Every structure is written in structure tokens, then in C-alpha cells.
Amino acid sequence: MELQIQIKMNEKLYLRDPEHTELGKNIILHSIKMIYKLGFESFTFRKLALDIGTTEAGIYRYFENKHRLLVYIIAWYWSWLEYRVKIHTYNIYNPEERLRIVLKLLATTVEDDIQTSHVNESILHQIIIAESTKAFMTNHVTDDNKDQLFKPYKDLCKAIGDFILACNPNYKYPKSLANSIIEIAHIQNFFMHNLPALTDFADEKDESKILEFLEDLVFASIGKY
Amino acid sequence: MELQIQIKMNEKLYLRDPEHTELGKNIILHSIKMIYKLGFESFTFRKLALDIGTTEAGIYRYFENKHRLLVYIIAWYWSWLEYRVKIHTYNIYNPEERLRIVLKLLATTVEDDIQTSHVNESILHQIIIAESTKAFMTNHVTDDNKDQLFKPYKDLCKAIGDFILACNPNYKYPKSLANSIIEIAHIQNFFMHNLPALTDFADEKDESKILEFLEDLVFASIGKY
């Protein structure tokens, strides 16, 4: 038996559902590779079209512009991560252990443990690290938010915030701490690889050190250290 | 007596020093206003030239491209902030008090307490919140780092890291905690204003709440709570 998961995406994210067609799936697959390789700024629909063997117009039928495509990809990642969090914390009833599992999922490179057809999750994780805040750090963030484009991120933060509260119901900043640990995990990873002097992990370049830092931070903050 | 501070900028940041000429100062002044208003993505040299009443070519004489201009502005901010940190912690010998002062400088809107001619520091702070990570989140981060473009940010982190160590010489992650608190301060501020459901400060929209969160986080982490 081969299991496939399918993530239902917000319809505002696309013009035509890329999951429904071969070209659509190719757009997702190749855009992930290309954004990873070139960085989001240098990534263009023209280059993507050339790579896939289609035309710019073809891609514009699926996505309004490259920013929407980025938001789509990132939203997919957050949904997928929330799903992973659910699976990995299933049947675990100790709140601290659950939180530890979440931190590990956030801070370490994904192993392809869930089958998804057309997405390379490990490369996607690298995109998230470098590009994910660009999804909302725009001057149209309010409109995008009204279209619910950031719901997967919010849902994940909500879930993590609830885990934090389960550890310590009196902790005053569960939501803020939730998104903080996500963003810290990414920025530490980015700095470790690109501006290592800014971190305490320069020598080892080891993700498990980031995880230790995060655990230290979180459990000290919620008073369970 | 009127005191003016002058920040010496890395020469790689510009083609022609904007501090030396009227046009140069105008470029800085107007670009800050315009990036604040339009967001960095919608900001162009054409619009800036029109606003100043010069030509695109004129601006290209000062800055290679709009990204370099952003990095210049941000680098200026970090240098200025490090200077502020120095002044405000001068003659304060209690390490925890010093750290508290730094957190306040990081988390709250600047009052124009130091005279600088052509920079609106309070608008600049808003730019930093929304755009500062875009300075290094690029695929040319390594080259830019070799050119020392991020030195002011690194210097500030170093200073904060030293304050952290002064509070607790055994704390294992002073550098990582230093940049983490900077980035958390910004992201909480951004979320509070733009995606308030993600924070615990939604109702009040009050920077002092962010400061409380940061203090809680930092002093818990270094074990002085």
C-alpha cells in the first residue's frame, strides 16, 4: 500500500489549481528547485517556463505572479509541517515531550518521511529558511491576510502555542513564543551556514546545536528547566 | 552648541559617498521615506529620482542598485543603534541593568534623542522592522559578507552578546541569543501591527508588552529571573 497525502490549499493562492494537472505539478516542482538555486529575487517566470519547457503565459494561468507562487509554496510547507507535528505527537501525552518533538521538527532538516509526489521537502525546507518571511513582509500584508493566505502559518503557531500552554498554563506569551521559536530556528540555521560569526555554532555547523539552544530558550522561558 | 554625529560608512556600500553632497543626502532622506511608504519591493530608482527631482542616472552614481542602498540604510541604522547603546549604558555598571537598557532600545520606537541631519530615525526604525532581514537573505550573502557589509550588525550583536555574558559568564549561547532578541523584537512588532492574532499583544498594541516578553525571555534564558 502506498500512501499519498494531499493538502487542500486556499483557493485564493492560485488562479488554477496546480495539483490538478501535470503542468501545475511541474510548476511547483521546478519552482522549488529554482527558488532554492537562484534565490527568490533572481527567480522569474521566464526562467521557470524555459526550465519546464512551457511558456510564461502558461505559468500565469496558474499563478497571478511570482510572489503568490512563493506564498503558495510556503503555505503548503506550513500545512505539511502541521500535519507532521500531529503525526509525531500522536499518542504522546507528556506535554514537555510533545514540545520537544515539535522543536526537533522545526529545527532539523526534514527526512522524507511522508510521501508526497511532486515536492522535495528537504529543498523546500531550505527555501523556508531563507524566504519564508518574505511572504508577509510586504506592503500588501493586510490584503493578503484578509484572503487568509497565512492561515497555515497561523494554525501551526496556534498548535505550538497550545503545546506551550499545556506545559505551563500560566505562561503569558504562548503565541509570541510560538512564532519566535519558528523564526529563531530559521535565522540560526541561516546564520550558521552563511554568517557563522553571528552564532555559537560556527565550528560544528550542526543542527542539533540549534536544537539545544532552542530547547534551552523555550524550557527556561516557560519555567520547566 | 549643536552636536552632530557622523557615522563613517563602509566604502563598499556606495559608489559615491552620499554624506558628501546635497544630492547624496537627499537620496538617503527620500529613499527612507519612500521605502517606508511603498515597501522595498515597490520602491524603484525611477520613483525616487522623480521624487527628488533628479534622474535615475543621478542616483546610480551613488548606489549600484536599490539593494545596496537598502543595505547602506540598514547598516547606518545598526551603527547608530550601537552608538546609542554605548551612550545609554555609559556609567552603568550593573550588567542586568545594562541589558535591560539594551532591550528597551531594541524594542521601543526611537525618540529622536541624537541629532542627525538628514535621517528620520523613527521612520527608519519601521523600515528596519519590515525590511532589515532582506539585506542578508539573498543568494549573494556570502559575497556581501566578504565586503563587510554586515559589520555594523555584527558589531552590535557582539556588544549585546558581551552584555549577556557579563550577566552570566556560563551562558552557552550569547551570540545566538543576541541576534535572536533583535529579530524577535522586530517580528513581534511587525506581527502586533499587521498579523496581531499571532501575538499575545493584539489588544493593547503596546510596545511595552513586547519589551516585557523580551525581558522575560532573556532573563529566564540566562538564569536571572
Next chain:
DNA sequence: TTGAGATAATAGTAATACTATCATAAAAAA
């Protein structure tokens, strides 16, 4: 067999991100 849905091919536009050239005005050096 018809027709809906998807794609390819082509064309075209406005804006962006630059580079180059030349004339001129102002400031500094001779």
C-alpha cells in the same frame, strides 16, 4: 461527434534596471 478544458505559440506593452554620452554649472586648485 461535439465540445469543454488545457496547452502551445506568438505577439505585444509598460515598467524596471540598468549604461552611456555630452553639456553645463559650481567649486577648488593653479
Next chain:
DNA sequence: TTTTTTATGATAGTATTACTATTATCTCAA
């Protein structure tokens, strides 16, 4: 005072990006 440097303005031009529009073709399902 004259010369030279420096900064700016005016103008022009190119490649690329970010789109939109049109038409022809292909495929699959009713």
C-alpha cells in the same frame, strides 16, 4: 583669474521583467 576637477542635468538607449491578449491545436469525456 584661469584652469581643472567634480557634480549634476538632460537625453537616449538596451535587456529583462512582469505582465495581457489572441489564436490554433490537442485530448479526453459525454
